[in-house]
Amino acid sequence: MLMRPAELAAIRAGDVDLAFRRWERPRLRVGTRMRTAVGLVEITSVDRVPVKSLTAADARRAGAASLAALRQGLDRLHQDRPVYRIGLRYAGVDPxxxxxxxxxxxxxxxxxxxxxxxxxxxxxxxxxxxxxxxxxxxxxxxxxxxxxxxxxxxxxxxxxxxxxxxxxxxxxxxxxxxxxxxxxxxxxxxxxxxxxxxxRSVPEPGLPLPHIGAAATRALTAHGVVRLEQVAGLSEGEVRAWHGVGPYALGRLRTALDEAGLAFRDDTGAEPEPS
The missing domain is CATH 1.10.10.10 (Winged helix-like DNA-binding domain superfamily/Winged helix DNA-binding domain)
Known part of the structure; x- marks a missing residue:
């Protein structure tokens, strides 16, 4: 079951615990643990449901912007297939x-x-x-x-x-x-x-970068940033301006910095850039 990086991050954070897919038949079993970029994700339930039964709460728990957005997403492909409601939970780091x-x-x-x-x-x-x-x-x-x-x-x-x-x-x-x-x-x-x-010389000690996607990784390494401590020496605005660094990468960096007791450099007192 494919899941977007932002969806995986939300599952790990506990903000998302449902997914909806159109399948000809169930492709996953309850208890299955999938290895993902953020760790293990466990399948807690798999139920066939009518589209009309979906609620705003379902949409929220699936990370959709609204119930309408959830239904529209399900209607884009394979409308002849039934909808399955999949329960999800973060089950820890990959062993x-x-x-x-x-x-x-x-x-x-x-x-x-x-x-x-x-x-x-x-x-x-x-x-x-x-x-x-x-x-x-x-x-x-x-x-x-x-x-x-x-x-x-x-x-x-x-x-x-x-x-x-x-x-x-x-x-x-x-x-x-x-x-x-x-x-x-x-x-x-x-x-x-x-x-x-x-x-090779011994690499500089420190914390490695989290998984932030290939484009963002290329952007940081092109600027010589390969450790989390180096990120803490930059402002969020600086990193955001680099081509390839999007909201997902910034969110992953913020989370990793926070877990390490670090943060982006605070530039709130700097002079505003000319418009």
Whole structure:
């Protein structure tokens, strides 16, 4: 079930706990936990409902501007299909987040290596796991199509394989591309692979940027902003003026700053800009 970034953020905040979809038949089961950009979202109910039964409260709980807007959205496509009312709740952080930062012990590394070997043996195109991990380590935050081209694969196949590595906490998805996790680095180091990342300088300590979308990420990194502490040195107006930074990205930055005890620089006392 696809959900927009703003919708996911509202679910996490507890402002949205319903969604409405037109399906030929239910596509989700109660109790299903979906992995999303904001963490786990659990399906609490799935009920077929008549459009006429929808209420203003339903619209509000689904994050729609009004009951009319909710109905109009449902009437845009597939009007011949029934409407399903889906209950949602934020169910916590994705457990893979903690996993990828946990450096495995010797026994865990042996198990991961055995699993990687099985993937390589089962591949009709030959071994790929270490080459993919090394490529992501060499080129973090690089577009998946560019990485796929380097591997000689089509983009969907490349993404599918990277998802397998992500399930074991070996890689992390970014707004643009991927990066190797501490867990993945430990496996490559254990096997003695020549990693270019070893020669890189240690990154500046601090809090990473939240997921704010590819366009906004490009805008911030183009200005040298890669840590949350750097955002706190800027005013909201400055960041808003950068091409690619929209309301969703600003909202995510505000939330991340607040959770870290930080805030945008206050420019209320500055002289107003000329009109």
């Amino acid at each position: 893979r987040h903690a996993l990828r930062e946990a450096v495995p012990d010797a026994a865990e590394i042996d198990a991961i290596i055995a699993w990687l070997d099985r993937l390589d043996r089962a591949s009709p195109t030959g071994p790929w796991t270490r080459a993919t991990l090394l490529l992501i380590d060499e080129l973090p935050a690089t577009r998946a199509p560019d990485l796929a081209q380097r591997m000689g694969w089509d983009t969907p196949s490349f993404k599918q394989n990277v998802r397998k590595l992500k399930e074991r906490g070996l890689t992390e998805s970014l707004d643009i591309g991927y990066r190797l996790s501490a867990r993945g680095a430990a496996v490559l180091d254990h096997e003695g692979h020549p990693r270019q990342a070893r020669s």
